[in-house]
Amino acid sequence: MNQDVKEIFAGSGGPAVGTPPAPAALAAKVRTLAPSMTRSMQRVAEAVAHDPAGCAALTVTGLAELTGTSEATVVRTARLLGYPGYRDLRLALAGLAAQQQSGRAPAITTDIAVDDPIADVVAKLAYEEQQTLADTAAGLDTVQLGAAVTALAAARRTDVYGIGASGLVAQDLTQKLLRIGLIAHAPSDPHLAVTNAVQLRAGDVAIAITHSGSTGDVIEPLRVAFERGATTVAITGRPDAPVTQYADHVLTTSTSRESELRPAAMSSRTSQLLVVDCLFVGVAQRTYETAAPALAASYEALAHRHSPRGGNQRS
Amino acid sequence: MNQDVKEIFAGSGGPAVGTPPAPAALAAKVRTLAPSMTRSMQRVAEAVAHDPAGCAALTVTGLAELTGTSEATVVRTARLLGYPGYRDLRLALAGLAAQQQSGRAPAITTDIAVDDPIADVVAKLAYEEQQTLADTAAGLDTVQLGAAVTALAAARRTDVYGIGASGLVAQDLTQKLLRIGLIAHAPSDPHLAVTNAVQLRAGDVAIAITHSGSTGDVIEPLRVAFERGATTVAITGRPDAPVTQYADHVLTTSTSRESELRPAAMSSRTSQLLVVDCLFVGVAQRTYETAAPALAASYEALAHRHSPRGGNQRS
DNA sequence: TCCGCACAGAAAATATCTTTCATAGTGTGA
DNA sequence: TCACACTATGAAAGATATTTTCTGTGCGGA
Numbered sequence: 001m002n003q004d005v006k007e008i009f010a011g012s013g014g015p016a017v018g019t020p021p022a023p024a025a026l027a028a029k030v031r032t033l034a035p036s037m038t039r040s041m042q043r044v045a046e047a048v049a050h051d052p053a054g055c056a057a058l059t060v061t062g063l064a065e066l067t068g069t070s071e072a073t074v075v076r077t078a079r080l081l082g083y084p085g086y087r088d089l090r091l092a093l094a095g096l097a098a099q100q101q102s103g104r105a106p107a108i109t110t111d112i113a114v115d116d117p118i119a120d121v122v123a124k125l126a127y128e129e130q131q132t133l134a135d136t137a138a139g140l141d142t143v144q145l146g147a148a149v150t151a152l153a154a155a156r157r158t159d160v161y162g163i164g165a166s167g168l169v170a171q172d173l174t175q176k177l178l179r180i181g182l183i184a185h186a187p188s189d190p191h192l193a194v195t196n197a198v199q200l201r202a203g204d205v206a207i208a209i210t211h212s213g214s215t216g217d218v219i220e221p222l223r224v225a226f227e228r229g230a231t232t233v234a235i236t237g238r239p240d241a242p243v244t245q246y247a248d249h250v251l252t253t254s255t256s257r258e259s260e261l262r263p264a265a266m267s268s269r270t271s272q273l274l275v276v277d278c279l280f281v282g283v284a285q286r287t288y289e290t291a292a293p294a295l296a297a298s299y300e301a302l303a304h305r306h307s308p309r310g311g312n313q314r315s
Numbered sequence: 316m317n318q319d320v321k322e323i324f325a326g327s328g329g330p331a332v333g334t335p336p337a338p339a340a341l342a343a344k345v346r347t348l349a350p351s352m353t354r355s356m357q358r359v360a361e362a363v364a365h366d367p368a369g370c371a372a373l374t375v376t377g378l379a380e381l382t383g384t385s386e387a388t389v390v391r392t393a394r395l396l397g398y399p400g401y402r403d404l405r406l407a408l409a410g411l412a413a414q415q416q417s418g419r420a421p422a423i424t425t426d427i428a429v430d431d432p433i434a435d436v437v438a439k440l441a442y443e444e445q446q447t448l449a450d451t452a453a454g455l456d457t458v459q460l461g462a463a464v465t466a467l468a469a470a471r472r473t474d475v476y477g478i479g480a481s482g483l484v485a486q487d488l489t490q491k492l493l494r495i496g497l498i499a500h501a502p503s504d505p506h507l508a509v510t511n512a513v514q515l516r517a518g519d520v521a522i523a524i525t526h527s528g529s530t531g532d533v534i535e536p537l538r539v540a541f542e543r544g545a546t547t548v549a550i551t552g553r554p555d556a557p558v559t560q561y562a563d564h565v566l567t568t569s570t571s572r573e574s575e576l577r578p579a580a581m582s583s584r585t586s587q588l589l590v591v592d593c594l595f596v597g598v599a600q601r602t603y604e605t606a607a608p609a610l611a612a613s614y615e616a617l618a619h620r621h622s623p624r625g626g627n628q629r630s
Numbered sequence: 631t632c633c634g635c636a637c638a639g640a641a642a643a644t645a646t647c648t649t650t651c652a653t654a655g656t657g658t659g660a
Numbered sequence: 661t662c663a664c665a666c667t668a669t670g671a672a673a674g675a676t677a678t679t680t681t682c683t684g685t686g687c688g689g690a
Contacts, residue, residue: 038668056406060647070670075648086647087677091371094406095413112596114603118464119457121600122593126452129589130445137441142434149433165490168483172584175480266592269487273588274444277581278437281427285436288429353637375678385639390679401678402646 026052026096028135028254029081035255036240037080040069044077048089053097060086129270135254136271140278144249148207149282151231151249155205157183159225161193161218162209165269169235170209173276179298180284180291190217197224204230209276211253211268213241222246235275237268251275341367341411344396352395358382359392363404368412375401444585450569451586455593459564463522464597466546466564470520472498474540476508476533477524480584484550485524488591494613495599495606505532512539519545524591526568526583528556537561550590552583566590 030049034042044067048055055063063086064071078089112124152158158177162170170186177184187193200206206225210218213236226232226246234247237255244250253271284291345364349357359382363370370378375386378401382389393404427439467473473492477485482503489501502508515521521540525533528551541547541561549562552570559565568586599606 040669059645061645064670071647072649072670073668076669091406091409094409098410098414114600116600118461118593118597121596122452122455122457122460122589125592125596126448126589129592130448133441133445133448137437140437142437145437146433165487168487168490172480172483175483270585270588273584274441277440277444278433281436281440282433285429285431355638374676376676379639386678387639387680388637391638 026081026092028139031135031255032139032237032239032252033080035238037077040067040073041077041080043067044069044074045081048077048093052093052100056090056093056097128267132254132267132270133274136274139252139254140275141250141252144251145275145278145282148205148233148249148251149279149286151205151233152177152182152279152283153286154203155182155231156203157185157200158205158207159193159196159200159221159230160184160186160207160209161197161221162186163188163190163215163217166209166211166215166218166272169269169272169276170207172273173207173209173280176276176280177283179295180280180287181294182283182287187221190220193217193221194224197221197230198228200225200228200230202229205233206230207233207235208243208247209235209272210241210243211237211255211272213238213243215243219243219246235272237271251279341396341407348395352392355382355384355388356392356395359384359389360396363392363408367408367415371405371408371412443582447569447582447585448589451589454567454569455590456565456567459566460590460593460597463520463548463564463566464594464601466520466548467492467497467594467598468601469518470497470546471518472500472515473520473522474508474511474515474536474545475499475501475522475524476512476536477501478503478505478530478532481524481526481530481533481587484584484587484591485522487588488522488524488595491591491595492598494610495595495602496609497598497602502536505535508532508536509539512536512545513543515540515543515545517544517546520548521545522548522550523558523562524550524587525556525558526552526570526587528553528558530558534558534561550587552586 027049030045034045037045044063047063047067055066058066060071060074064074067074075086078086081089083089083092112121116124158174160170160174162168167186167188171188174184174186185196187196197206204225206222208218208222213234219242222232222234222243223246226248231249232247233249233251234243235251235253236243237253238244239250239252253268253275255268255271284295342364345360349360352360359378362378362382370381373381375389379386379389390401393401396404398404398407427436431439473489475485475488477483482501485501486503489499492499500511502511512521519540521537523533523537528549534557537547537549537558538561541563546564547562548564548566549558550566550568551558552568553559554565554567568583568590570583570586599610
């Protein structure tokens with residue numbers, strides 16, 4: 001009787017514990033999970049993401065026919081998206097449709113074209129990055145995030161691994177953690193990263209940042225840290241990627257479709273930075289007593305690096 | 316054949332003939348129709364109006380039990396409200412719930428507090444960064460941007476200066492420019508930066524990124540580049556700051572208020588990245604012929620750094 | 631007191647969703 | 661190149677949920 005289950009869900013007030021079926025974070029979830037889907041499932045997912053309202057009006061059989069697949073596939077897709085079955089996906093779909101209709105219509109974005117005027121480029125980029133942020137926030141598992149924050153706040157030391165664009169995000173996090181008095185490193189050399197990782201032990205934290213989730217140079221140090229008993233966190237756009245094998249906590253970043261002129265690295269960076277910011281603020285909250293004065297001190301220390309006078313600047 | 320009779324009844328007396336299933340005007344409809352309902356139906360209608368979200372999670376049987384009536388009554392109520400059956404009422408209910416939920420988000424205007432739950436932190440951060448993006452896009456001078464893009468696209472070489480958080484943005488831009496075949500450097504050592512700047516000449520480009528606009532370590536190399544005749548660009552939050560003295564083109568980033576837990580560096584970074592992305596895409600457009608293959612090649616070259624197998628990933 | 635009417639619920643009938651299972655396609659290693 | 665193992669896929673059986681039908685019950689009027 002999943003009747004009981006449902007009542008418990010309803011009773012508890014809301015986004016239940018474990019896996020809360022995404023309420024409006026559906027579009028994000030579709031994009032995130034699309035790569036790990038089979039062709040048929042992708043067709044279903046696409047239909048769903050493209051026309052939530054229309055699909056909500058359809059029964060399993062209808063949607064199966066529309067997408068040229070079978071009912072089984074539709075149900076499988078619903079499952080993959082985190083719902084108990086199609087019925088619930090349909091409910092969420094109806095909700096999404098209603099939301100879209102009431103004001104926000106974030107559906108259609110045209111790609112950036114080669115001959116777009118610069119003003120359009122600005123508008124489109126800003127819009128897409130906003131979208132990415134919304135998707136990421138909606139899809140972020142706050143339980144995992146909370147666990148990661150707790151581990152970070154208590155860590156003796158923290159290592160952050162990242163390469164390429166993700167390497168910059170790793171450094172960003174490191175800089176911030178250092179500012180609130182934590183001990184953090186972001187080794188940029190993969191060999192150094194592994195060397196560092198060996199030094200970790202239980203109570204320490206290792207964070208791997210990789211969009212694809214399969215960057216060997218980043219997985220390797222995380223694996224070492226994992227085996228040394230450190231708490232490991234993966235920030236990736238692919239929740240099923242190899243890197244998650246060695247991660248105690250997985251934080252998923254959103255994957256928006258990339259276009260020729262807008263490489264995936266761009267949106268993944270935006271997404272990763274938001275996650276990293278959340279981690280930082282979370283840790284700052286937990287360690288407020290020490291974090292606040294440390295932050296203030298770091299500003300203080302930097303003040304003299306800015307020209308005291310100049311231009312007609314204020315203050 | 317009292318089937319016909321009933322339909323006629325429902326049609327004529329019935330409040331809902333040509334009424335398309337109410338989208339969100341459901342509560343109103345319930346109130347309007349309540350008087351013409353029987354006791355049992357009223358109980359159902361009341362439950363529905365009182366807790367749309369909860370009822371949406373219930374099946375006919377569940378709702379019947381909850382209201383102490385039978386399934387038939389629930390269906391009858393749904394009919395009276397203008398839906399073909401309970402199924403559709405439930406869908407509308409889910410939509411209503413979603414709308415209500417999305418409508419209720421005034422909490423995010425406030426600053427992040429020390430005791431905010433982690434979910435609020437995520438929402439607030441995402442919201443604020445979205446705001447920052449919108450502000451930046453709105454405030455960006457497209458003429459200046461266009462000029463900077465033109466200069467970049469034609470540059471023999473490009474230097475990008477930045478320190479601290481802005482240094483990461485500088486590196487981000489550099490990485491991207493390198494990917495499309497341009498020659499770019501982002502010296503992280505201030506002394507090296509100046510040394511580099513000396514090598515620039517007319518036709519080259521120097522970009523300084525500094526939020527405050529008064530970071531000596533960044534101004535200095537820009538000044539040198541400026542004096543050597545290079546085209547100089549400043550990306551700063553203070554259009555009147557010292558750094559602009561030596562800038563041919565000034566791109567303004569947005570300055571949102573910072574709070575104790577959210578240092579200015581955070582929003583300025585978001586803002587700077589958007590500007591930098593715009594520059595990149597702009598340049599990629601202008602140099603499309605060479606940029607596109609270069610981008611493709613860089614992906615190609617990286618492919619082998621990703622573990623070929625793993626998870627259930629595709630392709 | 632009896633009759634008719636409408637309401638309400640039980641149960642049958644139907645539609646819908648879920649699971650299982652066999653098949654075809656796909657990639658892998660010899 | 662072939663055989664093998666594996667995965668994805670749809671058909672159909674099985675389980676649930678929804679809708680319809682049907683019958684009993686209470687209330688007001690003759």
